[in-house]
Amino acid sequence: MSGLVAIVVLVGALALLNLLLTFGVVRRLREHTELLADRVPASSPEPPSLPVGRRVSAFRGATTGGEPLTHDSWPGDTLVAFVSPDCGPCRERVPSLVETARLWPGGRQATMVVVIAGPDASTEYAELLSPVARVVVEPPGGPVxxxxxxxxxxxxxVVDRSGRVLRSTLEPSTLLLQDAAQA
Incomplete structure (x- = not known):
């Protein structure tokens, strides 16, 4: 019986020691978190965007329908979009992009969508967007x-006729609102 009591006391002591060590580790982790928070800037970096005011470099490409596409082929203010089938946020915004392209002044000729993917992966996006936009499919790092x-x-x-980026956003429908406000 005394052996059983000794084992229970030993297990209890080990459990208490384990509890104290766990509290110590948690306390140190909190201290480290506070130290790291002081070193990292509070503001997050800017979200990715097309640099407003930048002129687009020269390029040559072709749409999925075989139409040639160059940096000089914009009829006026042109809606441009860059999406990828492998991108979760892209999948969420494609329906909004289709609706924005459908309503865009200048129609299909003034809308260009670049799908970054291989030919097989881009089929769904190309079929969905081709009625409302000139669609270019290219691999990552492609010319467009x-x-x-x-x-x-x-x-x-939105890019003007000269190739200068006028506006940039992460949500396509806001471009319609901005276009209406400027009219």
Whole structure:
């Protein structure tokens, strides 16, 4: 019986020691969290965007329908979009992009969507967007995305006839609101 009491006391002591060590670790983690919070700037970096005011570099491409597309082929203020089927936020915004493109002044000719993916992965987006936009499919780092300086997705913007980025956003429907406000 005394052996059983000794084992229970030993297990109890080990449990108490484990509890004290756990509290010590939690306390140190809180201290480290506070120290790291003081070192990291409070403001988060700017979200990715098309640089407003930047002129798009020269490029040559073709739409999924075979239409040639260059930096000189914009009829006026053109809605541009960069999306990827592998991107969760892109999937969320594609319905809004389709509706924005459908309502965009200038219609399909004044709307360009660049789908960053391989030919097989881009089929769904190309079929969905082709009725309302000129769709370009290219691999990551392709000529159109490179000309715009795109490094993240989704991105939406408006480019004027000369190739200067007028507006940029992460939500396509806001471009319609901005366009109406400027009219």
């Amino acid at each position: 995305a490179a000309a715009f300086g795109v490094a993240a997705f989704p991105l939406f913007g």
